[in-house]
Amino acid sequence: MIKNIYKKYTVIFSLLIVSASCTKLDMKPTDTIDPGKAFRNIGDINMGLIGAYALLDNTMIINNSIVSDEAMLPTENTVSNTDAYRWIYTGSSGSVTALYSTYYTAIDRINRTLAGMDLLTLTGADVAVSDQYRGELLALRAFMHFELLRAYAASYQNGALGVTYLNKSTFDFLARDNFETTVSGAKADLTAAKSLIPASFTDKSRITRIAVSAIQARLALYEKNWADAITYSTEVITALPLATRAQFPAIWTDASETEIAWKAKRVATDSRTGDVYFRQSGGIVLYAPSFKLINTFDKVNDVRYPAYIKFDATRTGTKSQYLVNKYAGTTSVPGLADIKLFRTGEMYLIRAEAKAESTGDGAADLNALRAARITGYSNAVFADKDALITAIYTERFKELTFEGHRFFDLRRRNLPVQRLPEDAINASGAVTLLPTKAQYTFPLPAQELAINKNAVQNPNY
């Protein structure tokens, strides 16, 4: 009997051991890509680059409109968070702080892609292609830092708080660089990029060699490096002449790419650029062109006016009859419009300003631009440098409106934001924003300051 029991036990335990050996614990994830497989070849590098381009959006455009004097809040907009428009934003206001993390995310993607690229051994045709990608990555990294600098630098002066320039992916809690350090980081990347991107590469949805020149020109303007500004803007002007008055409207319907150096292409699945000005749902004008802006235009002769501003007499009551037309899109896909990042019009204004500040003959570029936009324009003469600079500023206001420049242009020269009373009817008293106010610079996100003990907030917040 005892033996029997042992036999039974033996059988049972061996059965148990057999069943235990069906342990299967070697499963692999099916729906994710691990870092080892992220950058296997040159095609994967392009995907990483595309992932960075994907973060380009219209935030800079709408933020400039809302906080400056180029747009007004119509009474019909009862749906928006209007803190930014009323200049009461703080580090907790997502509208003005979101860009900070978005663009650093793009920079991280670029740095990871560059690191992935360094590990590849490339041969044959891939080598040339990789040079182009590396050039694009470096230029895009410079551009993203420059955009962050425009938005979050305490001011555009040497010694002022700039933004941290990142050449590699990091989890460290880093301090802010000074303005000039950010600028020199961007300049170095742009210089390197320019030698890598072949002249034959002309896809305007991405960064071409001419686009690098355009970025360099704008950077030089903010740096007040007038010589560089003239050099680089001239490179663009030479390569991409101004659109004619006949060609001009087609730029804004995306039918033409004349004088465009680089634009963020929008496709059907993207969020629509124009939605920030006009909400399709309910047909609400969220932000309308300011009367201040409308008043500066020669409505009859200026080809820019109908391209930029739409008048709709059928809108009555408290509805705004003026609408932003720059990103109206098509009737089938309203609001879907490419984001024009760099174009020759801006280059003329950069060169005019640089020349006015340095060699003093900026009027020619200003007149050339006006002549290309206004029917029957005759060249103007300017009394002195100040008059010329004022005229260039007004022209920038008109030419580059709703393209993300106005607020930063005012900041470049420490000028207040000054709204007309008719533009401030819903502003709860937000008529003048003086440079001494905290809101004259965008705040860093409160979250960043809470997490990163080395980060410093902009003054007065």
Added chain:
Amino acid sequence: MTKTILLDRLNKHALTKRVLLTMKLTWMIVMIMCMQVSATSFAQQKISITAKQVSIKALLKTIENQTEYRFVYSNNALANDKKISVNIHEVSLDEAMRTLLKETGLTYTLKESNLVVIYANKKSGKDVVVSGKVTDEDGLALPGVSVKVSGLSVASTTDGSGAFSIRVPDNSASLEFTSIGYIKQTIPITGSFMNIVLKADNRDLQEVVVTGYTTYKKSQSASASTLVTAEKINDVAGLTFDQILQGRVPGMSVISSSGQPGQSASTVIRGIGSVNGSSTPLYILDGTPIEGGYFQTINPEDVENVTVLKDASAKALYGSRGSNGVIIITSKKGKAGKVQVQYSSQYGFSNLTEGKTTMMNTAQRLQFEEGVGVDFKRTIGPGWTYSPKNPTYINGTAAFRQRADQILDSLRNINIDWRDQIYQNSKFQEQQASVSGGNENIRYYNSLNYYKQDGIAKRTGLERYSLKSNVDFKDNKFSGNVNITIGYSNSSFTEGEGGTGAGTAMSAAYYALPYENPYAPDGTLIHQGNKANYFILDQREGSQALERLQNSSNKTNQLKSVIGTSLAYQILPELKITTRAGIDYRNTTDQAFINPDSYYGSRSVANTLGGKGRFDEGTRRNFNIISTTGLTYAKTFNEKHDFEASAFYEYVYNNYNEFNYTGFGIDGRLPETPAGIINSAAFLPIVGGAKTTSALASFMGVARYTYNEKYTFTGSYRYDGSTKVAPQNKWHGFYSFGANWNAKKEDFLKDLSLIADLNFRSSYGTTASPLSGNYNYLATYAVNTSYNGIAGSRPVSPGNPDYDWEYVNEFNVGFDLSLFRSSRLRLAADYYDKKTSNMFFDQPLSALSGFSSLALSTGKMQNRGIEFDISGDIIKTSDFTWTLGVNAGYNKNKILHLTDAADQLLDGDTRVFKVGLPYGSYYAPNWAGVDPQTGDAQYYNPDGSITTTYNATTQSVAESGSLYPKFTGGFNTSLSYRGISATALFSFVSGVKRWNNEDFYNENQRYATSNQSLRMLEDRWMKPGDVKTLQRFDVPRNFTSRDIEDASFLRLRNLNIGYSIPKNVLDKIGLIKTMKLFVQGQNLFTWTKWRGMDPENNSVYGRFQYPNARTYTAGLSANF
């Protein structure tokens, strides 16, 4: 095994022998009790003997050779062993024994395990036969009831029809009736025929703690657990089974996540133990683990009882899945006897439980608009545009003024309560039929259920079909069961629940203006798309919501099946092998549709690409299989050493698959089907999906040792290997120790009748919480991004190479006490201390890193608490019973450690993680009231000074309390008088704060063009000296401690009044054996300070979530 024990009953000097024998007998009986399974089929053994002049002893030997019966008798009893002749064929033991002992003056009694004891029948010749019938309270026959003569060993059992017959000495006073699950009855013998009714005994269930791997007597279990029985779960209308448990289990917080019919609640046992992991308990249905959160198809009517395991000694058996507690659901089993057919049915309706916020009516709204216009020159509506106080009116033409007056007059005639447009009184019905029965070897329970509950929000509802089949079988050493649950449900949802955006149904009930009449006189809905054709002065926010509601649908159907089977084989008397396999399968199909022919569907936006509607369909398939095999060794040594040990191997495999697509360009003639989709470049469809698998392999051992029924020690060890943690942490062991002291068995308490039962328990052990994702440790890239139509890649997660389980160490000490005879007052109380270590914290990262956070396993958190459960029978007479029960749990949660770098981290935008504070602590500037002189909003600086400047970054403090309740529980009472019964359950949740984000929109100048709360008119600062709640109209409204409201509540959760129709009435009708009628209500009253829609919601903010319904039903339940 053949053994004959010689008994010298009459020899008074053989005392030692007697003691020895008693001991041996006791030992045998205890042994036999451990062999429940094998002692099965003796009733079938037939005896055939043909013999002439053979001694009785020899005949007994013959029977022993033929059957498994064994005889015990005193040699004295058969001293003059006379020889007899017998001729019996295929007869039962009783008949054989009567023949054999006919002229001996001896009688016999059959003990468990085929043991037949023969002894002298002193009153031989004067026996009487008593027969009768035993039924339950419903009048159904009870087979297998043991019938015993008090004080003697004469015993019998009832047959399949509940009938019994027993020979009793004529001077015997009474009979004892016992059956598992029923209260023992001792009835004086009144005649030769007796009808006995046994009452169900739920306390019997309370005596056992089922963990899924072990079944220990409560007096031998170290575990803190709570049992909820069928009558508290069945018949409750309109709630899923987890919601029904609210207020029933001390230490378990059950908070609804939505009033949507069929939506599962958020269930937390003994405080939240994880921040980023899961805090959902593990649910086990008849041995098979089932997914939490999917109870739409589980029919509560089929639930026999629910055991909630709360302490480590029970949870550690579940190792890495156990730390959030385990809820063991046991479904109904058939009972041996005649086929029982039961039918129950109930019908009812639900309506809205109103929140405390009152919105303005038309007159108030127009007054408000005018007031704002006069004071601030701001136009927020026609009340100012056409006001006689408006300069435009004063300076206007007579024609304008006349028209303005007309407009305001006509607006005043409209007064819409938008709740009526969005909510409805909804219908409810449920039908259930079950058939159960069986014999001693096979028992079955089958049920069918139909359930239909319309929601109180229009367009919502749940329809369910469910089927249950349980079969239990046993044959000698072999036993097993098969449990099948299949359910199919159809749910329909409302539009945009739980958001503050305009244009969704729930928010529209508040935002829409009272003078917004949605319909034109001809019945046309006037919305954003066609309002140009009408003269409209309101925002059309309500109509927009209605237009969306009426022209879209959002449905989910779910097919769920839980199938389990288990087999056990008693290899040796002390050794049993068991194997169990279970499958939990769910297939969910989600469908959403937007009508292309509506305004909502006709706009060319991303949501309805190309402006021709939208159709979404997706399936989610979850497949979970578990297999457990093990051995259980149970033996009692030397009577006092009761030992039981088991070893198991378990494997769990999960496979999840998801596929979905979105089509655009819908043809309006083909609604709600993929056939209506146009595939073209203009209507580019979207395709998505996911796949993942995971597995868990475990080796485990569990043991119990009880000394002399007094002291019990338990221990367990489980070694888990998982695919979910980083490879170097794949295997980990979990252990527990426990002890129980059954104090009642001690000499000093044994005879104290005041204390009926007293146990002390304590346990300590480690567990882990289940991980929410499958490969969270990996750094990952994905290709779900694009630019200019070209696919790109992006890093998704930085990964956590040290990713490991979140370990929970838990200590528990408690006691169970029953007082008075028949345990009239019962008390259980526990104290626990639970520490989570290795807890995941998302260390927020600098924006420079490109990620918002990095997962770290550095956190520590503690939950400490006490819980108790008292119930008592206050009055208990044969006609009238009044019972009262209270249970509650107090939990104190504290974060002990975050990361090495920080002891404070933001948790979203309104909460903070801070060492020393509870998880879920709100973080807001303290509100300092409205300045009575200026009407400015005032805030406290951290130094205590008051300012009118708001700065969330510098002013926020964590002084507003936490989102997770501290104190939860319930009290219940029941009254019964003859056939009438009434039960009530109150549940309460206390020490909980929630962010009321509704006020932020309903009392905010920024949104004043939408309707506002009445406080904006009546309780707003207007002139110096006003002491008001709300600031001056033009002062921005900011998030402060004022928005963090007390969401504690007390709710009359359930009230049920029933009447059982007397048996004599039913007997006249025939056919129906028992019948009960009842009316009941859910959520009848709520007491709360919360101003939002419903205090009961698990979300961090109140944002127009679907409120819970108040439900009234009436029904009947009948047995045939």
